[in-house]
Amino acid sequence: MILAEYIDFLKIRLKRYFAGAVVSDVSISNYINTARRKVQNYVLPFMSDRFGNVINIPFNNGTQDPTIQNIQYGTRAYQVFVYGMPADLISIDNVYMMWQGTSVLYKKQCRQSSKREVYTISIHDWNVPTIDSPIFAYEYDVFARTILLYIGATFDQATIASLTNLNATLQVWYVQALLELTEPTDMELYLSPELQELVILEAMKNLLIDYYPSVNLNLINQELMSAFETLMTAYQLDVQTQVEELSTMKKEEGL
Amino acid sequence: MINYGGVRLRDAIDEILNRVNSYRNGFNIDYFSLVQIVNTALMDTISILLPVYGHNYIARFNVVNGQFLGPNFIKPHRVLIQKSAVDPLREARYVNSREYNALVNWETAHSWNVAIEDNPVYTIYGLVFYATTQPMSNIDIISNTTIQGIMEAYIYPNVLQETQNNVILPIPYEYIDLFYSIALLKLLMHADERGELSYLLQNIQKIKSELYQRKKEKELTEARQLESFVEPRIPFVPSQATPGEVAPNL
Numbered sequence: 130m131i132l133a134e135y136i137d138f139l140k141i142r143l144k145r146y147f148a149g150a151v152v153s154d155v156s157i158s159n160y161i162n163t164a165r166r167k168v169q170n171y172v173l174p175f176m177s178d179r180f181g182n183v184i185n186i187p188f189n190n191g192t193q194d195p196t197i198q199n200i201q202y203g204t205r206a207y208q209v210f211v212y213g214m215p216a217d218l219i220s221i222d223n224v225y226m227m228w229q230g231t232s233v234l235y236k237k238q239c240r241q242s243s244k245r246e247v248y249t250i251s252i253h254d255w256n257v258p259t260i261d262s263p264i265f266a267y268e269y270d271v272f273a274r275t276i277l278l279y280i281g282a283t284f285d286q287a288t289i290a291s292l293t294n295l296n297a298t299l300q301v302w303y304v305q306a307l308l309e310l311t312e313p314t315d316m317e318l319y320l321s322p323e324l325q326e327l328v329i330l331e332a333m334k335n336l337l338i339d340y341y342p343s344v345n346l347n348l349i350n351q352e353l354m355s356a357f358e359t360l361m362t363a364y365q366l367d368v369q370t371q372v373e374e375l376s377t378m379k380k381e382e383g384l
Numbered sequence: 385m386i387n388y389g390g391v392r393l394r395d396a397i398d399e400i401l402n403r404v405n406s407y408r409n410g411f412n413i414d415y416f417s418l419v420q421i422v423n424t425a426l427m428d429t430i431s432i433l434l435p436v437y438g439h440n441y442i443a444r445f446n447v448v449n450g451q452f453l454g455p456n457f458i459k460p461h462r463v464l465i466q467k468s469a470v471d472p473l474r475e476a477r478y479v480n481s482r483e484y485n486a487l488v489n490w491e492t493a494h495s496w497n498v499a500i501e502d503n504p505v506y507t508i509y510g511l512v513f514y515a516t517t518q519p520m521s522n523i524d525i526i527s528n529t530t531i532q533g534i535m536e537a538y539i540y541p542n543v544l545q546e547t548q549n550n551v552i553l554p555i556p557y558e559y560i561d562l563f564y565s566i567a568l569l570k571l572l573m574h575a576d577e578r579g580e581l582s583y584l585l586q587n588i589q590k591i592k593s594e595l596y597q598r599k600k601e602k603e604l605t606e607a608r609q610l611e612s613f614v615e616p617r618i619p620f621v622p623s624q625a626t627p628g629e630v631a632p633n634l
């Protein structure tokens with residue numbers, strides 16, 4: 130479905146209420162974009178993989194975090210590098226640090242820690258992050274108005290130089306926010322037809338609230354609830370069926 | 385796709401117009417709006433039927449590593465992978481994104497579950513298909529494009545165009561009434577507001593609960609009929625003690 134179709138669908142549904150009012154296509158597309166994000170929010174807990182994205186960032190793009198440079202482990206220093214993340218990042222699933230060895234590619238999974246933990250981890254040598262097991266944390270920086278990813282490991286200067294020479298990259302698997310549809314021909318790429326129906330209902334409800342507060346919204350609410358319920362039931366039945374079909378794999382100890 | 389229902393787009397529109405006749409007025413009951421309503425009702429009906437009649441909504445297509453699957457994709461059913469065009473196809477198993485990265489990494493994969501040519505793995509992240517037949521050695525697995533295969537997946541059918549009035553709607557005949565109820569509900573929602581609407585909503589709910597009830601009953605019947613094939617389970621309640629024997633102690 131493209132944005133123009135979304136607008137058509139919505140206009141057709143609203144025609145009865147809009148005998149005398151004119152709502153521009155731009156306003157309608159605003160309602161649709163808001164509704165798309167709301168629907169994404171509804172389904173994120175069980176469909177986050179659908180909105181995934183993978184990006185690669187060169188390792189030498191990072192800047193060193195100046196607050197944590199002086200912790201030494203022998204000849205090596207525990208250091209944190211900071212990277213700007215795309216604005217559409219909702220949450221991060223996996224982060225990998227990759228570099229090309231002589232004949233093989235190394236791909237090290239970073240373990241997640243909170244920003245606060247980054248500092249405490251750095252002072253325990255039993256779980257200090259190494260180049261084999263780096264850590265990551267991410268947060269929104271209010272002043273920089275950007276999402277920052279922190280990668281920490283014990284690097285010495287030689288390691289950092291060689292990582293740069295080896296074209297080391299960070300690979301980030303993250304859940305992405307839906308981008309707005311702005312042009313009439315912009316295509317809906319991630320929401321399936323059942324979710325598109327939810328978008329139309331949600332947009333219709335919000336538009337009616339704003340333009341026709343006197344309209345009885347019970348029916349639309351009922352339809353919205355019913356559509357969402359169908360989605361949830363289908364999801365639960367699906368999970369249940371998978372469990373039943375694989376019942377021989379289920380462990381039954383401890384009954 | 386099911387064709388035994390035999391209801392074409394034009395039949396559906398005729399039937400909807402017949403049913404809506406008494407409520408018909410000047411609001412949007414034109415052919416193009418009706419096609420849109422049929423399309424929406426079709427998607428809704430399919431979402432309701434999917435958990436029970438999923439086998440009717442499967443498509444088979446070729447995939448390569450890194451392919452975007454499109455918004456109509458629902459979930460994978462079966463995936464066959466080959467290392468290159470001349471190699472045999474093998475059934476791949478699904479793993480989530482994190483496990484995928486662990487299994488295809490030569491440093492972290494275990495010998496008992498590593499991705500190999502005989503036992504490839506795949507994942508779907510952001511509707512992009514990633515698959516591999518071997519742990520990566522010197523190239524990152526997501527940029528390896530020689531891997532190819534065949535995917536069978538649950539997919540929503542394409543939206544019907546106005547000119548496709550001879551296309552048969554992919555709905556089992558038993559549930560065509562559910563489809564009409566949903567279509568009528570959508571039509572009356574924007575055409576008129578009468579007592580009919582709550583009746584339609586109730587009717588849809590009733591058919592939905594019957595459908596899921598039927599699924600449960602089918603499972604119970606299968607379990608009863610196939611009892612001898614199902615491995616014995618430990619009873620939840622201890623059986624009564626037989627006089628003269630030691631009481632069973634679960």
